[in-house]
Amino acid sequence: MAEKPAVPDVQRLKANSVGLVGVVFMAVATAAPITAMTGNLPIAVGHGNGTGAPAGYLFATLVLTVFSVGYVAMARRITAAGAFYGYISHGLGRIAGMASGMLAVLAYIVFEASIVGVFAYFTRTTVADQLGVDLPWIVYAGAMLAVTAVLAYFDINLTAKALGAMLVAEVAVLFAVATAVLLAGGGPDGIPAEPLAPAGAFTGTSAGLGLFFAFWSWVGFESTAMYGEESKDPKRVIPRATLIAVVGVGLFYVYVSWMAVAGNGLSGSLAVAASADPLELFFAPARTHLGPWAVDAFQWLLLTGSFACGMAFHQCASRYLYAIGREGFLHPALGRTHRRHGSPYIASFAQSVIAVLLVGAFWAAGQDPYIHLYTLLAILGTMAILIVQTLCSFAVIGYFRRHHPEDRHWFRTFTAPLLGGIGMAAVVVLLVLNMDTAAGTAADSVLFRLIPWIVGAVFCAGLGLGAYLRARRPEKYEIIGRIVLEDAAERDEPRTSTVPATL
Numbered sequence: 473m474a475e476k477p478a479v480p481d482v483q484r485l486k487a488n489s490v491g492l493v494g495v496v497f498m499a500v501a502t503a504a505p506i507t508a509m510t511g512n513l514p515i516a517v518g519h520g521n522g523t524g525a526p527a528g529y530l531f532a533t534l535v536l537t538v539f540s541v542g543y544v545a546m547a548r549r550i551t552a553a554g555a556f557y558g559y560i561s562h563g564l565g566r567i568a569g570m571a572s573g574m575l576a577v578l579a580y581i582v583f584e585a586s587i588v589g590v591f592a593y594f595t596r597t598t599v600a601d602q603l604g605v606d607l608p609w610i611v612y613a614g615a616m617l618a619v620t621a622v623l624a625y626f627d628i629n630l631t632a633k634a635l636g637a638m639l640v641a642e643v644a645v646l647f648a649v650a651t652a653v654l655l656a657g658g659g660p661d662g663i664p665a666e667p668l669a670p671a672g673a674f675t676g677t678s679a680g681l682g683l684f685f686a687f688w689s690w691v692g693f694e695s696t697a698m699y700g701e702e703s704k705d706p707k708r709v710i711p712r713a714t715l716i717a718v719v720g721v722g723l724f725y726v727y728v729s730w731m732a733v734a735g736n737g738l739s740g741s742l743a744v745a746a747s748a749d750p751l752e753l754f755f756a757p758a759r760t761h762l763g764p765w766a767v768d769a770f771q772w773l774l775l776t777g778s779f780a781c782g783m784a785f786h787q788c789a790s791r792y793l794y795a796i797g798r799e800g801f802l803h804p805a806l807g808r809t810h811r812r813h814g815s816p817y818i819a820s821f822a823q824s825v826i827a828v829l830l831v832g833a834f835w836a837a838g839q840d841p842y843i844h845l846y847t848l849l850a851i852l853g854t855m856a857i858l859i860v861q862t863l864c865s866f867a868v869i870g871y872f873r874r875h876h877p878e879d880r881h882w883f884r885t886f887t888a889p890l891l892g893g894i895g896m897a898a899v900v901v902l903l904v905l906n907m908d909t910a911a912g913t914a915a916d917s918v919l920f921r922l923i924p925w926i927v928g929a930v931f932c933a934g935l936g937l938g939a940y941l942r943a944r945r946p947e948k949y950e951i952i953g954r955i956v957l958e959d960a961a962e963r964d965e966p967r968t969s970t971v972p973a974t975l
Contacts, residue, residue, distance in 0.1 A: 502692025524672025
């Protein structure tokens with residue numbers, strides 16, 4: 473076994489802060505079911521794989537479940553706040569790990585600002601429609617950023633409880649509308665089986681666009697691993713939470729999307745989704761089967777759902793900044809935790825500052841919070857995180873090929889991650905091929921044209937930093953991705969204050 477690199481003492485996140493349910497809530501909140509359904513399904517139906525969109529969600533569920541098999545295999549061996557950063561550095565090497573860590577940081581940093589944009593848009597519209605008060609969107613954006621920063625300062629358990637309440641509410645209204653359609657026997661065509669036919673996922677105006685938006689609806693589920701150091705019994709909680717999040721969210725998406733199509737009818741769904749008011753794909757069945765109050769509730773829950781999503785992404789970004797900071801990269805102060813709350817409060821403050829600057833820049837430039845802030849940053853972050861997910865799949869194969877022969881398995885540690893990696897790579901291709909359509913009117917902006925270059929530049933910068941450290945700072949190079957939770961890093965290693973994986 474290789475000699476351990478010298479690992480510095482670090483300030484730890486607060487252990488045993490959150491259990492299985494809390495981790496699941498955090499992960500599902502980042503996926504934001506109500507935002508994913510109302511934002512992505514109408515585009516998939518109206519411009520993607522049409523009424524085969526539910527089949528597209530079913531296909532995405534299968535691919536992501538296969539991906540998760542390898543992901544949870546790593547989670548049972550390595551627990552670190554950096555998640556992908558740690559996994560890839562162990563499986564594909566420190567240089568690839570540093571590059572992936574930089575991409576992951578980029579993704580989660582911009583995701584929060586992106587969600588602030590959609591929250592501000594929904595809030596301004598809803599408050600104006602229902603209360604008659606019309607304020608600039610930047611007011612709502614500032615309020616969300618402030619509340620998020622305050623909640624993130626405290627123990628993560630507080631955030632988990634807040635997210636749990638919001639998540640239950642948004643899931644309840646989607647489930648209520650879908651079940652009302654089911655109990656009523658559907659719409660004009662009853663409850664057709666065609667939307668679930670597997671072939672439907674690959675038909676329509678643009679099957680690639682429909683499939684991309686289906687996969688986009690899950691972004692954030694992988695955040696379960698980031699909370700390993702703060703969870704109770706991480707080697708059991710994180711794998712279970714990941715599979716529950718992927719499979720549970722997937723089946724829920726399939727059910728809700730199927731009933732939305734059924735409630736409007738096959739031809740009616742296509743017409744509504746392509747209309748000037750695509751939210752009627754959900755509002756019309758809600759109004760018909762539950763009453764006007766359901767539409768009002770739906771609109772308010774769009775706000776809480778997007779707020780929960782943004783808050784969860786803030787936690788993700790903070791933990792990546794903390795993970796890299798505690799290893800001495802970027803600034804070591806990022807690696808400090810609050811003496812009482814055990815939160816990465818300095819990394820959280822840094823993330824809040826970055827989010828304020830991003831949101832402020834779009835506002836100062838006169839950009840629209842939905843068309844530009846939300847759409848462009850979401851595409852940027854999604855491209856970055858999908859590349860990291862792809863590398864993570866292959867990292868699983870590399871890790872178990874070199875280590876722990878007792879855990880090697882033809883499916884769990886080779887076939888599943890191989891298929892998952894190929895599937896993730898295919899989704900990256902779908903994004904590249906459909907970027908113009910996904911961006912809509914924002915495709916004309918300078919930022920849109922720069923997105924691939926930004927992703928490429930950050931990845932190359934990570935590779936360059938890793939190579940520089942290997943050549944000039946070997947003592948720093950050795951600890952890349954090596955600070956992990958002691959009793960979850962390697963079962964055959966002694967338990968010390970900072971046990972690195974000895975690769």
